[in-house]
Amino acid sequence: MSIYKHHYRAYTGRVTPIWTRIFALARYGLAEAWSTKITAVLFVICLIPPVGFLFTIYLSNNPSARLLMGTVGTRVLAIDGSFFLRVLTIQSWLAMALASCIAPRLITLDIVDNALPILLSHSISRFGYVLGKYAALFATLSTVTWVPCLLLFAYQGYASPVPWAASNLRIGVGMLAGALIWIALISLLGLALSSWVKWRGVATGVIFAVILVPAGVGAIVTGVLHTKWGLLLNVPVMMSYLWERLLDVHNRIDNALQLPTMAIVTMLALGCCLSMVMLNTRIRAREVVRG
Amino acid sequence: MMQQADPGLREDLMRQPWALWWLQAKRLTQIELRRNLFSWRASWIYFLAFIPTLIISIHSIVDPHDPTSISDDTQMLASIVHLYYIRLGVFFGCLGIFSRLIRGEMIERSLHFYLLSPVRREVLLLSKFAAGSATALLLFVTATLANVALIYLPFGAAGRDYLFNGPGIEQLEAYVLIIVLACLGYGAVFLLLSMMFKNPTPGALLFLGWEAINPVLPSMLQKLSVASYLRHLMPVNIGVKGLIALLTVETEPVAGWVATLGLLLLITAVLLYSCYRIRTLEIRYTTE
Numbered sequence: 001m002s003i004y005k006h007h008y009r010a011y012t013g014r015v016t017p018i019w020t021r022i023f024a025l026a027r028y029g030l031a032e033a034w035s036t037k038i039t040a041v042l043f044v045i046c047l048i049p050p051v052g053f054l055f056t057i058y059l060s061n062n063p064s065a066r067l068l069m070g071t072v073g074t075r076v077l078a079i080d081g082s083f084f085l086r087v088l089t090i091q092s093w094l095a096m097a098l099a100s101c102i103a104p105r106l107i108t109l110d111i112v113d114n115a116l117p118i119l120l121s122h123s124i125s126r127f128g129y130v131l132g133k134y135a136a137l138f139a140t141l142s143t144v145t146w147v148p149c150l151l152l153f154a155y156q157g158y159a160s161p162v163p164w165a166a167s168n169l170r171i172g173v174g175m176l177a178g179a180l181i182w183i184a185l186i187s188l189l190g191l192a193l194s195s196w197v198k199w200r201g202v203a204t205g206v207i208f209a210v211i212l213v214p215a216g217v218g219a220i221v222t223g224v225l226h227t228k229w230g231l232l233l234n235v236p237v238m239m240s241y242l243w244e245r246l247l248d249v250h251n252r253i254d255n256a257l258q259l260p261t262m263a264i265v266t267m268l269a270l271g272c273c274l275s276m277v278m279l280n281t282r283i284r285a286r287e288v289v290r291g
Numbered sequence: 292m293m294q295q296a297d298p299g300l301r302e303d304l305m306r307q308p309w310a311l312w313w314l315q316a317k318r319l320t321q322i323e324l325r326r327n328l329f330s331w332r333a334s335w336i337y338f339l340a341f342i343p344t345l346i347i348s349i350h351s352i353v354d355p356h357d358p359t360s361i362s363d364d365t366q367m368l369a370s371i372v373h374l375y376y377i378r379l380g381v382f383f384g385c386l387g388i389f390s391r392l393i394r395g396e397m398i399e400r401s402l403h404f405y406l407l408s409p410v411r412r413e414v415l416l417l418s419k420f421a422a423g424s425a426t427a428l429l430l431f432v433t434a435t436l437a438n439v440a441l442i443y444l445p446f447g448a449a450g451r452d453y454l455f456n457g458p459g460i461e462q463l464e465a466y467v468l469i470i471v472l473a474c475l476g477y478g479a480v481f482l483l484l485s486m487m488f489k490n491p492t493p494g495a496l497l498f499l500g501w502e503a504i505n506p507v508l509p510s511m512l513q514k515l516s517v518a519s520y521l522r523h524l525m526p527v528n529i530g531v532k533g534l535i536a537l538l539t540v541e542t543e544p545v546a547g548w549v550a551t552l553g554l555l556l557l558i559t560a561v562l563l564y565s566c567y568r569i570r571t572l573e574i575r576y577t578t579e
Contacts (some may be wrong), residue, residue: 037494101493199398201390201490208496209383213339216379220343223367224350 021124025132026139032109033102033140042101046094046144053087053152061159080157081249084171087149088243092182095141096211099183102140103190104203106133107132111282112198120285130191130279137187146179174246182239185268192275196283211235229255235271315410316418323422327388328429336387339380340430343371344437351445358449364442365462371438372466376431377521378502385427385477386495392419394485395570400576420482420562426472431464435470437551441464458526459513465526465547472524472554476517479561486568514553523550 033039058061059065060077110116119129153172159163166170190207198202214233221230231237242264244250327333332439396402405415443450443459453459480498484491505516513519524547545553 097496121520199395201394201492202387204492205383205386206492207501208492213379213383216375217342217346220371221348221374223370224346226354 022132026135029136050148058234098208104200117285142181188275192278319418327426340434389481390485462526520554
């Protein structure tokens, strides 16, 4: 092809810093995630339990309410590590439902519509692309996990008639760490699985299946082969153990079935590494043309 | 009037091209079966079906088999069928198989080829259901048979005696019946969901939640669940512990044939509604 115009020159103006470019992807990712009603509905559902917990904290710190409830009230309205463990567990599983809805929207459409070559032809790396999508998912999940958990912690610290927050700082830090570990894991897992499944609907199911089916397999290994190591396939159990330890809550589970923290962390890290390998294989500037 | 209407209906039914429909259904089922069973994409269903078999085979090789522990292994097998196969394996397997049959073809933009061919839509739907059911049954029933064999045969004479002269064979029949009904029940529900919704998974996950909380619901609502019928067919009581046991609403024990008939009626009703839905099914590929 002949080129007659030779006065094109490379852009010499101010260039956006590389690290800020991922925010463009994150912004568009957030807009995509929130473009459906189902995300809004799920988000509202995720915020219902914190409202209930807030009311419980209010009642717990209200002398009239405690007096009315008598001795039962002291037990039911106890605001301690177990209470916040319940908050964290419920919020984390709701976040999982939200992630299974949002993650496929962020990545599946780009892959199915062969948009990756176009996106990656811009001045953004594959790592930057994944980081942008990850940031969008991480931010959304944060609003239903550690943010409400810490707000409840802060409210308890404010409402308590005795100094509470300083002496229970372990609970707040534990909740933050537990929620961050969980959303880091499910965000990576969600993006990795979504990149491998071309049908958005199936991707949602696969995210749940990948958590629940190995849990069942792990239970079979534990039951049949009489070994506690089968529980390392059981993400819900592993996370419960981890959260209990982070919040310093004594569990009721048989000691023989306890897993070492290092083993749990190693398994979770392996899960993250596997997700990154899956993303690395799939997120490439290539186009699939079916004949 | 009734005497005149009956021969008319019979004549009408006799006049239908049953032979052609049968032939079409057979061909469609064969195509779907090949796609469901022998493609790389179907490998994950083999994993779902046979992973317990793999674990049990390790148990049969590694662990000693004292005849006194037959009851423990019986209990373990019941737990695997009830908690793994019904709740997870068959559920997710059927979700994958049956939601792909109609919605998957829409995504791949190939359903219109079927709809444009001179095949009745009901024949198309029922053939796809038959193919999906055959796939699920072949895999999960084979896995169940293998599990039972691998649990009892390593016990030697005691295991064979339990299996062929004791309650073993009745339990095996019950497990196979449970797996068959679970595959058909979940299959019918997921096929309908895949026609009703663009994304059937949230509906299926709500259904999973419904099945999970079903034991704590009033007995009337328990009838609207696949797992509640299957629970009555379990040959071994696995019992529930903890808070769930406290909340569980114990319903009247139901005879096996009543539970089977109830579930078959549920499956028939769902399939009839699916046949009604597919008559008015429209495809807009631009919105898929």
